Amino acid sequence: MPALDxxxxxxxxxxxxxxxxxxxxxxxxxxxxxxxxVPDHGKLAPFRLxxxxxxxxxxxxxxxxxxxQNRQPDAEAxxxxxxxxxxxxxxxxxxxxxxxxxxxxxxxxxxxxxxxxVGYNLLQGAQALGFGxxxxxxxxxxxxxxxxxxxxxxxxxxxxxVHVGTxxxxxxxxxxxxxxxxxxxxxxx
Numbered sequence: 001m002p003a004l005d006x007x008x009x010x011x012x013x014x015x016x017x018x019x020x021x022x023x024x025x026x027x028x029x030x031x032x033x034x035x036x037x038v039p040d041h042g043k044l045a046p047f048r049l050x051x052x053x054x055x056x057x058x059x060x061x062x063x064x065x066x067x068x069q070n071r072q073p074d075a076e077a078x079x080x081x082x083x084x085x086x087x088x089x090x091x092x093x094x095x096x097x098x099x100x101x102x103x104x105x106x107x108x109x110x111x112x113x114x115x116x117x118v119g120y121n122l123l124q125g126a127q128a129l130g131f132g133x134x135x136x137x138x139x140x141x142x143x144x145x146x147x148x149x150x151x152x153x154x155x156x157x158x159x160x161x162v163h164v165g166t167x168x169x170x171x172x173x174x175x176x177x178x179x180x181x182x183x184x185x186x187x188x189x
Contacts, residue, residue, distance in 0.1 A: 013132030
């Protein structure tokens with residue numbers, strides 16, 4: 001079962017271990033097309049992607065560093081530098097944006113899950129194409145000023161930042177739950 005084997009060997013490569021090259025444009029377009037093939041109750045397409053690459057990655061990092069410095073004037077230099085470098089390693093960062101239609105017959109949770117699946121498909125697709133990827137959120141994904149800087153509107157929110165590049169080291173494995181631990185048989189009351 002090669003497809004199941006692929007799923008069983010999915011690994012996130014830490015963003016600090018991602019470097020150039022990233023996917024060339026034609027490969028990236030294939031990855032994006034695959035990423036958008038997700039369950040979408042109501043055909044709302046409640047998602048979009050922001051490509052953050054080149055100097056844009058560094059400018060976003062500078063913005064985060066300034067924002068952190070303004071909010072935490074006593075922050076150590078290492079904290080500020082971490083924000084400055086947050087998007088500097090991987091050559092491509094794809095911000096997955098949920099575009100929620102409020103008060104729709106499709107519940108907001110389903111819309112969020114559909115957008116989340118776009119992020120997951122990006123991880124799977126990047127690995128299938130031979131690249132490393134990691135889905136990160138952090139405080140920046142939930143911050144209103146960052147959302148405004150990225151150009152999000154009121155009904156939009158960042159689901160995550162998917163970093164994509166060439167792995168410079170092995171993707172670490174971690175303990176995973178087993179089906180025995182997480183699956184129970186339901187019986188009617």
